[in-house]
Amino acid sequence: MRKYIYRLIAKPQPGDRISQWYDWFIMCVAIISIVPMVFRDPSEQVQEVLKIVEVVSVYLLFVDYVLRWITFDFKSNMKSPWAFILYPITPFAIMDMLGILPSVGLIPASFQALRLLRLAKILQYSKSFERIVNVFSKQRKLLVSVLVLAVAYIFISALIMFSYEPAESFPSFFDALYWATTALTTVGYGDIYPLTEVGKIISMISSLFGVAVIAMPASIVTAGFMDELNKDLEEKERLKEKLREAESQLSKERGDGDHE
């Protein structure tokens, strides 16, 4: 019985239709459970519908949570008592629980956004997100060093700007940081910008160089992505070429043999 449930909730084997359907079902529930977050001050009728959606979807997600809990020994290959104790502190279980808690009323209102963690369900079931995680973990070293560089650049830009601009345009250091981030990512809302000439010069220089600094993570992630997909193709190409070379050499050597 527990084994059957495990097959149902685990990543589907090829051809296992019911498991596949269960995955799609839970993904849909996770997405639908987010819908109520999209409304602000809904009318009373809508509110009631949303409440039902909320309750039902959270209930289903909770059932999924329990099912995963009681079959964790199959997944983890751990002896049963330990598996049941350790499950609630695995990363995915924590995310699932944090996604459910706000609807039970056990968490203050300002953490309502935690409900978004229910979308982590999709990560658990999706293949293409695996690939993305793959890319990030492969280029991790490079990405971290580039991100540190970007953040350092933003901080230093903000500091320089903050020490030259008057309090009118940049009342606090937080504003300077906000300015630096929006300027260097080239978003530039226009709600905060330098007013003095010195500030404008700082902004110009820091933008010119910053564009290069901030664009690096983008290129690295993309390059990683394309590598991942092209690798298989190239591997095949190379194998083919090797084969052809070997064949041509063989035939040549036979030709040499004839000459001798």
Added chain:
Amino acid sequence: MRKYIYRLIAKPQPGDRISQWYDWFIMCVAIISIVPMVFRDPSEQVQEVLKIVEVVSVYLLFVDYVLRWITFDFKSNMKSPWAFILYPITPFAIMDMLGILPSVGLIPASFQALRLLRLAKILQYSKSFERIVNVFSKQRKLLVSVLVLAVAYIFISALIMFSYEPAESFPSFFDALYWATTALTTVGYGDIYPLTEVGKIISMISSLFGVAVIAMPASIVTAGFMDELNKDLEEKERLKEKLREAESQLSKERGDGDHE
């Protein structure tokens, strides 16, 4: 007779001047038929000229539509009765028809923009658009997964922002989505932006990572483009090198033979 018409409207054979001219002519008609869309509240005189332009160009496009219809059996290699029945539901025929309908008055005013579909004519006749379609269809798998990622990122950013910002800055979820899209594509008009500190922090973090996410489609499309063009060149290079290698090996082996 019908065969002659087909040769005229089909992609021109090299050297077929008249067919080439017909293609250019229809492209110009399609572009000119768009011109009236560019005016808002034109003076009466201009209005009359535009009406003539509209009527004449739509008439010509309709004639082209009919010509393509009655010669579709040549193009599709289908037995004639089926070809004539199926033509109106081929993608290009639907686009052509939808581009003509608004000027006949059979479609409500809010679909006037459908007239832009007349530009699809250019796609039917242009070579470089074929190449673009090629690139997109080759990298389709990658592009779709990246686009899904981008859209998911925009949704999640919008949701987080929406649940923390007050109703003054983000009255509806649509506004949050609009903000997320303009911020992550780094357009940043400045008509909507976070007002609270929490919102600003969310904006900063989501921008920093979002730039990487949103830039990916761009890189992939470009890389595909350059691949397409460089492939031929590289193919030639490799062939040349192979040749040179083979030659040098041959001469070496002859040298070995001499030594023996």
Added chain:
Amino acid sequence: MRKYIYRLIAKPQPGDRISQWYDWFIMCVAIISIVPMVFRDPSEQVQEVLKIVEVVSVYLLFVDYVLRWITFDFKSNMKSPWAFILYPITPFAIMDMLGILPSVGLIPASFQALRLLRLAKILQYSKSFERIVNVFSKQRKLLVSVLVLAVAYIFISALIMFSYEPAESFPSFFDALYWATTALTTVGYGDIYPLTEVGKIISMISSLFGVAVIAMPASIVTAGFMDELNKDLEEKERLKEKLREAESQLSKERGDGDHE
């Protein structure tokens, strides 16, 4: 005498110090002659200095123009009478002349910006600009098709936006074009943006795809640039590797001979 002048103004031979100095001198004159354009409503004293700068620099540039004219037969390898007749219609000569004319008073005030063409002098003398021109002309085909794509995308975005947004936000088609360009290049000043929901949706979709379209020219130019510089390096690498391979094969074959 004319031959000596030609050596002076032509691209300097390695070691030809005087010719090199002349080049730097003319470049400086061209740059200095631009300085008066930087002032708006200067004080009377400054105005007088600027006038002197203007007169002297234009005079020097005119002398350079004449010198190039009377020695054009050396450069063009054309028989002398034709060279002297054709010089004024060579591209660089036209640019030089158009750069000088506004200061002589022969051209209306609204073409004062033509004075910027004096900077073309720098192109004539600079090596790294040659490399840039090289890159552009090599990738010309690709660049043109990408630029056409970008401009078409901007036009179509503008047209769709223009037919759905009311006259308040987009009074004329030119405004729609201006919006489309600033939005798709992600500049987003915030002086013009959609007000209706439909317009915002159009803006979101067109931005998401547009970013990819507009980023292409950038990538292509950069890739071309890096190719240009890396080519020499790779060429050397490949040659070295070839050499090593040949050597290792030779030594191996000698070893085979020993075994036999």
Added chain:
Amino acid sequence: MRKYIYRLIAKPQPGDRISQWYDWFIMCVAIISIVPMVFRDPSEQVQEVLKIVEVVSVYLLFVDYVLRWITFDFKSNMKSPWAFILYPITPFAIMDMLGILPSVGLIPASFQALRLLRLAKILQYSKSFERIVNVFSKQRKLLVSVLVLAVAYIFISALIMFSYEPAESFPSFFDALYWATTALTTVGYGDIYPLTEVGKIISMISSLFGVAVIAMPASIVTAGFMDELNKDLEEKERLKEKLREAESQLSKERGDGDHE
């Protein structure tokens, strides 16, 4: 004694724990010494704490400065008297001194931002910054030429805009430069933009091309980065492949020998 100090402050040998700790300690001091710059009009209590932080951290940095001075002969391999004379004019020593001076009161208030130079300490101790410097110095030639191109493009855009726009929108040439930089880096705050139609057209054209020009440094730096990291990997790959080829050839040749 002096030798022991040198080992302490120099880049740590693998396994030298104490030296490693000293490095981390000085880096933390440098970062903490920046903290007071982040406050504007702090309360009196905070002010006192900040003063202590300032004094202590500057004192520690000064000690580090002196320690580096008296052990410079070990680092530079120079005979001792020269080393001690030359140390204060090495780049890092100048930066360290300029970072300390503002807190001693020897430098006017408008140079307070020089305190940021204390962060140069981190550069002296960090490995990943070495890699960044490496990338920049390798691609130096390309980067400089691209940066010159970008700056020239900004200047010319600003000049053209400045000569066509009225004094209301662009009062001085500096404003035009500021506009050109924010527009071409696509930041676009929206505090300054063209008002006339001619100006808008100039803005559109210069943006379309400028995006390509300004994006180049970004791509070059990124490409350099990825090269640096991928080089080792590829080197290994190639060596492995060579090995495999050699082995397969050996075995083949033995096979040939058997046949004979």
